[in-house]
Amino acid sequence: MQxxxxxxxxxxxxxxxxxxxxxxxxxxxxxxxxxxxAGRFLLASIILSFIFYKKLKLISKSVVWKGAVLGAILFxxxxxxxxxxxxTTASKNAFLTxxxxxxxxxxxxxxxxxxxxxxxxxxxxxAVVGIGFLSLQDSLTINIGDFLSILCAVGFAFDIFYTxxxxxxxxxxxxxxVQFYTATVLxxxxxxxxxxxxxxxTSEGLGIIVYLAIFCTAVAYVCQNIGMxxxxxxxxxIILSTESLxxxxxxxxxxxxxxxxxxxxxxxxxxxxxxxxxxxxTFRRKKSYV
Numbered sequence: 001m002q003x004x005x006x007x008x009x010x011x012x013x014x015x016x017x018x019x020x021x022x023x024x025x026x027x028x029x030x031x032x033x034x035x036x037x038a039g040r041f042l043l044a045s046i047i048l049s050f051i052f053y054k055k056l057k058l059i060s061k062s063v064v065w066k067g068a069v070l071g072a073i074l075f076x077x078x079x080x081x082x083x084x085x086x087x088t089t090a091s092k093n094a095f096l097t098x099x100x101x102x103x104x105x106x107x108x109x110x111x112x113x114x115x116x117x118x119x120x121x122x123x124x125x126x127a128v129v130g131i132g133f134l135s136l137q138d139s140l141t142i143n144i145g146d147f148l149s150i151l152c153a154v155g156f157a158f159d160i161f162y163t164x165x166x167x168x169x170x171x172x173x174x175x176x177x178v179q180f181y182t183a184t185v186l187x188x189x190x191x192x193x194x195x196x197x198x199x200x201x202t203s204e205g206l207g208i209i210v211y212l213a214i215f216c217t218a219v220a221y222v223c224q225n226i227g228m229x230x231x232x233x234x235x236x237x238i239i240l241s242t243e244s245l246x247x248x249x250x251x252x253x254x255x256x257x258x259x260x261x262x263x264x265x266x267x268x269x270x271x272x273x274x275x276x277x278x279x280x281x282t283f284r285r286k287k288s289y290v
Contacts, residue, residue, distance in 0.1 A: 006230025009223040010239040016223070018246025020216035022254055023208055024082060025090055030205030032196050033082045036212070037075070038187035043213035045180040048173070048222070058174040066166045067175045070159060071182020077155030078183070079190075080148045088145025090251075091135040094244040096149035098131045101237040103157035108233065111161075119276065120235075127241045127273035134266025135244045160240065163225055164233040172225040179225075180217070238274055245270055 027036045049056065059067075084093050101124040108114035166175055191197060228236060245267055251257040 002230045006227040007235070007239060009227030010231055010236050011242070013220045013224040013227070014240050014243045015246045016216050016220035017240070017243035018248075019250045020212060020220075021090055021094060021243075021247035022250050023212045023216060024085060027205070027208040027212065028082070028085060030202055030208065031198070032191075032194075033079060033086070034187050034190040034194060035196055035198055036082065036209065037078055038184065038191050039209035040212040040217050041180055041184040041187055043209065044217035044221075045177065045184050047214065047218050048177050048180060052173045052177065055171060055173045055177065058171045059178060063170050063174050064178055066170055067178025068182045070163060070166065070175065071179040072186065073155055073159045073162065074179060075183040075186040077152050077159055080152035080155060084145045084148035084152055086145065088143060088149060090247075092146060093149045093152075094247055095128075095131050095135040096146055097153050097156060098135075098241045098244055099128055099150070100153040100157035100160065101127050101241045103154055104161055104233050104237040107157055107161045123238055123273045123276045126276065127238050127270055130266045130269025130271075130273060131241060131244045132266070133269060134248055134263050157237070160228075160237050161233050164228045164231075164236065167225055167228045172229060173222065176221055176225045180221070242270055242274070 024036065031039065081093065081097055084096075102121075105114070105117070105120050105124070163175075224236075224240070231239075248257070248259070248263055248266075252259050
């Protein structure tokens with residue numbers, strides 16, 4: 001049951017992140033990259049501190065440095081992803097970000113010498129192909145936005161991997177609170193250094209920050225960090241890759257985008273990849289009885 005609990009929390013995270021693509025695209029109409037990040041992380045940090053105030057007692061030196069590492073990684077990954085959205089399409093950004101499903105097992109192998117599972121690679125590869133069918137609309141020509149999106153994928157892969165490592169020994173919520181405050185400080189400092197302190201705002205712009213902070217940041221990352229206590233990092237990355245699926249669904253519902261046959265093929269491939277990763281132990285058990 002713990003295994004399924006972890007995977008369900010990963011799925012909730014993917015849904016929230018999927019809606020975030022629409023939110024970020026709309027948010028960039030009102031805010032700069034770092035203003036948007038500072039607003040969402042500051043509000044999310046306050047919300048978590050208020051709701052889970054008892055967890056503040058669990059913030060030890062170990063939690064502080066681990067949360068700071070995760071916060072710095074999160075800040076870099078989000079900055080690259082949001083800047084990428086300014087120079088490339090949301091569909092290409094989503095596809096290139098999702099290649100983190102391939103990067104996670106490579107990180108595990110390079111740093112911890114964890115054996116690379118052929119089923120994980122096959123499932124991850126199918127997921128990436130599915131995301132391509134679902135999200136990739138333009139040519140594969142690499143521009144600055146595409147390059148930033150690829151770097152962003154590396155950042156999110158490290159975030160997924162190290163979150164999985166750190167939550168094994170630290171309280172997930174305490175870790176998340178420190179992570180968010182770190183990302184907040186780095187975002188606010190960036191706003192000040194770049195001279196982007198806002199003097200005016202719109203109600204729609206504020207509404208977008210509130211939505212991103214509550215659902216796409218606070219709820220999503222609490223679910224991710226708690227879920228990581230039970231889920232395998234590569235399988236988590238595959239489930240989280242369905243954010244592009246949900247991003248497309250929200251785009252159809254909210255932005256009235258057309259759902260094509262190519263997108264439907266992508267949906268099927270992505271869910272096949274997840275199912276393939278799930279039944280992997282069954283294949284092994286059958287083989288062991290031969």
